Amino acid sequence: MRICLVILFASWSVIIQAQTVILPNVMPQPKSFIQGQGKFLLNSKFSISVKAPAQDTFLFAAINRMFIILARRTGLYFHQESITPSAINPSAGLIITSSQKAVADIGQDESYHINISPNHIELTAANIIGAMHGIETLLQLLDFDSEGAFFPVVTIDDAPKFAWRGLMIDVSRHFIPLDNIKRNIDAMAAVKLNVLHLHLTDAQGFRVESKVFPGLQNKGSNGKYYTQTEIRDLVRYATARGIIIVPEFDMPGHSNSWFAAYPELASAPGPYEAGQPLKFERKENEVLTVQKVMQVVQNSPFPTFDPTKESVYTFLDKFLAEMADLFPSPYIHIGGDENNGVAWKINPAIAAFMQKNKIANPHELQVYFIQRVAQLAKKHKKQVVGWEEVLTKNLSKDVVVQVWSPMGVSGIAEKSIAAGNRTIFSKNLYLDLFMPAYIHYQVELPVGIIGGEAAQWTEICDEETIEPRMWPRAAAIAEIFWSPSMENDIPAMYQRLFHVSALLDENGLQHISNYKKMIRRFARNENSTAAEKLIDVLTPIKGYKRLFAMFSLPEAASYSTAVYTRAADMAQVDPPLKWEFRVQVEKFLATKNPEAEQWLKHQLLAWRDNDQQLQSLFRSSSQAKEISAHSGNLSLLSAAALNVMDQTKSGILSDSTSTKNNFLLIQNAKTTDGEVELSVLPELEALITGKLTALPKQFPFF
């Protein structure tokens, strides 16, 4: 047995409580494992067979996908082309045993057992969901040495911590095409997420075809929506990968797009059109403050369903009946978030209804609406999920509550659990707020929840940027949903994260390809290497700052057709180079390690000389120009760091003038030009000052 030693450095200590033994390359980490000696070598005679009383075409399809991935990664032409139900081979290298068919629902037995010995691999699971999880683990375990491709000898017993492991994608603000969603489903399956929550409707667009009320998609979208045929195809695709699709129809707020064709559903006469409902009166170039945005958010009469009309419930009954049939998932999400009640307050008929029915305030009226809609959903055999605002004293226990607001009522998850409502946790798991993976990784999930969801809202991303925006961070969140205990070693977590990220990219996800493609376009295909070198170490500003900055732009920036090609749209939230650089800096500062020193000097020289190569692009491109200060700062700080490293080595003490200059350089580099920051600034500062600051425990939202 081999015990993995984890090397810890001082500055990570803010995060570290204890050491954990980690199975290399695997994310999420399994519940338990024992590593052995030796390996199972892969060659072209590698074969797979299935022992499954309940033969399942989904499992065969998963195995055939595995063959393709193994072939691509190893370059082997396997003699076994594919697996078919008739091809039972007891002497196959890998035998997969699964005794039950799976049901497309959460809360199933997802456990699996893997035993890799030098001559044989066993994968055993209660049902094919578990078997598919095991296949994903095997694919992550595949490794190489001078003898070729192999699986390391190991025994794994695995099962998830939480039943509901979701990813929410907002396809309303920007429509995300079907093949993009499918790539995300493949990536979800690879990291064992099992719920795809599609935010199908919002003010900006109604993204699913209704045959009963075709005006919804025809007038409520810019022509971009999923047809019912496409939805059925998507559901089949997800089901084949053990993933259920939970559709969200957000109401009573966030609902302009419903009213474009059916204004009679709303509490004000309209007319309505799909689009950004936030309108700001402001002077040219005025940047909106948080206060101003919040004031508008809290006091505007946003388009809202009229909860007092019986015709609204008749409409929703028919609509939900249609959607309940289209989406086989046992769950349907009805939103319920961010209704400020203003639209209701100003409608005299609604006021009269409230008085007559002894409804004290808009909040209680929303309870009434949600309960009515939940009853309709129940009638159509669906369990209802709603955002945390639906949690009120009278809420039915059947409703699943999704906790989200970073600024919301404190302890709401605990209240929901105490009230007996199943609870999903998304608080501080919003991917669109540009927080590094390690921040999400440290989110403490409340005891008693049934699971959680990472979420990607799409006000400021489109089909091209959504994959790099979501991945690989979603994989780190997948680990907190799956693994019983978290890793303490953040750099090691990042190492695994970037390993899995590369595999996701190889297998179809476009997050790395799109990042690089966008940089080629940004650099107009001239010297894109230099542009990539710069953007590789930039990172977008965090929290809601970019969203509010967008509200300050001309309206076009918030169109659902707007595209995102600025450095801030490309720059990675977790630049891999930043984390590699940090590890090398720490090693060098701690031990003067000569390899680390060589690595750092090579990198610093490249950064120092890169700025020169971008001058012509800065002259001809305003998008490049807005990040030119960062390029200059990177160059100057790299030169300064090289100087300090040389001086320290020669034993020369730096004089106070150069210390002061360096201090100024560092201060100057703390700019957010172009809504990006120099991600490696703390580490460059460390090389100059000799002291590496600890990672921030959190970042402000505003």
Added chain:
Amino acid sequence: MRICLVILFASWSVIIQAQTVILPNVMPQPKSFIQGQGKFLLNSKFSISVKAPAQDTFLFAAINRMFIILARRTGLYFHQESITPSAINPSAGLIITSSQKAVADIGQDESYHINISPNHIELTAANIIGAMHGIETLLQLLDFDSEGAFFPVVTIDDAPKFAWRGLMIDVSRHFIPLDNIKRNIDAMAAVKLNVLHLHLTDAQGFRVESKVFPGLQNKGSNGKYYTQTEIRDLVRYATARGIIIVPEFDMPGHSNSWFAAYPELASAPGPYEAGQPLKFERKENEVLTVQKVMQVVQNSPFPTFDPTKESVYTFLDKFLAEMADLFPSPYIHIGGDENNGVAWKINPAIAAFMQKNKIANPHELQVYFIQRVAQLAKKHKKQVVGWEEVLTKNLSKDVVVQVWSPMGVSGIAEKSIAAGNRTIFSKNLYLDLFMPAYIHYQVELPVGIIGGEAAQWTEICDEETIEPRMWPRAAAIAEIFWSPSMENDIPAMYQRLFHVSALLDENGLQHISNYKKMIRRFARNENSTAAEKLIDVLTPIKGYKRLFAMFSLPEAASYSTAVYTRAADMAQVDPPLKWEFRVQVEKFLATKNPEAEQWLKHQLLAWRDNDQQLQSLFRSSSQAKEISAHSGNLSLLSAAALNVMDQTKSGILSDSTSTKNNFLLIQNAKTTDGEVELSVLPELEALITGKLTALPKQFPFF
């Protein structure tokens, strides 16, 4: 007026007859143009309006795609979000005028006129097909300088040389998913190709759903085929881009996949399964010779339709009726190629039928079959296309003949034209034979043809490699189909080709992204920069050598599920760096130009030192190991070239020993290890010997 000066170098002279003035960045070149002074500057107020008596949703959709591409490329947020029929704006920057609706057929008026002045752009076309061509030209014209994005002042009158400008994709040998085909359609539209010929059926797979005969796709494919819903969606997608889809159902040969479910259609009882019909008996590791392959091809009784059974025609009647409805194109392709007649000769019933009906030989029997099928197609209102083998003395004049065989009957195109059959030319336009773009570019198209098709067969490429295999070379072929006179300056042609290639990649095609993604996987995401540096200058061996080498591999290599991840599968047919290097070498040798010298030294140093960085990958990866000799040769030749450059500068004459050594180095580097070649070898040789050899006029097929 500005006249473009074209600089010519001596070694291109094999190709050059006369100078032509070229419109920069545009491919295919327009029929005529006049460049002026100045530019139309683009800013966020740029707007587009349409004057079209026949308002067409396809045109509006094309304009909205144009907005997205312009926004991505310029970073501008346009105030005009999108265009709708009601939004007529006489003061818009770009006014598009189109007087007729378009019909989805070839032979329409595709002409357009563009007039760009500093304040206004006019695009006028007879119908929306022409208008869409004009939009593509505008997108290629977009340029940048220190004032920002602009369209140069120019007047263009354009129209195609040939009506039929096609691209054939074989989706049978390897299935190509729908979104991949859609990306190809976008790329086709960008270079003004107008016919997508889908080779939907072949021995290896039946790739379209038949509801009348569902066994065709169910038993004739590995589950990978287009549903009828997907085909209708694809046809709509193509039509919206001015492209017609011509489906091919190959018969009477190439037809195993039909017979898997319906063996009664065949001339032998079966059973049949979809798959590679070529079987070779050979010793282990025996490499098949051309002779051996040809012998098998000419003498094997391949699965073939039985032309003597009336039930076959009844079946085909029903099938063609269904397909005629599914594919609205006026054309249907029925194959007709490579039937050696052996399967017919050995069937006594067929022999009796021939005797009774006075059919002299299998060739005449095939004529009989083709005529019968053509009559069925005609009954269903379709015109028939067939490969050149269908051309016989009795062939109906209605049948369009597609000339293809590089080794076929000479002058067959001329014979077909003389016989009055419309003729399409694909000879020497097969993209899967790895010939450089300049070879295709020099193909002389016979007078009298109605057009041509580039073709991509997929025995040795899959969904991941097909885009880099087809593009950007297909764009050079598009130019020979469209432009009235060809460019003489090959390096300048390549410059435009790579410019357009970058635009295609930016706008969705995956040919560059997949190339780079595959290299990351190949290098296992470690030092992929060094792997890319090597593979950037390799090129696959040309002609049928790789296909025959594949037949020498274990059978798995020819499965329709096989994947292609070797260096030979990634290496580019036209490495951009090779062409850039060649230009610099030529400039340096001709004039000792100091900039060229600096460029070359920088490049040679990088190549010299790259081999060292790949050693660890060569040790752990057999796929990398097979190209290690090229890496070593590149390093040694670069060092030798640097030496010679230094010695020449210092006036030192190289001694005979080093000359001899260099000669040996060059000879050694002429290896085809791993089925790739060092593409920059002639140019490295030139730096060493002082003499650059002319480009080969052709390459052998075997």
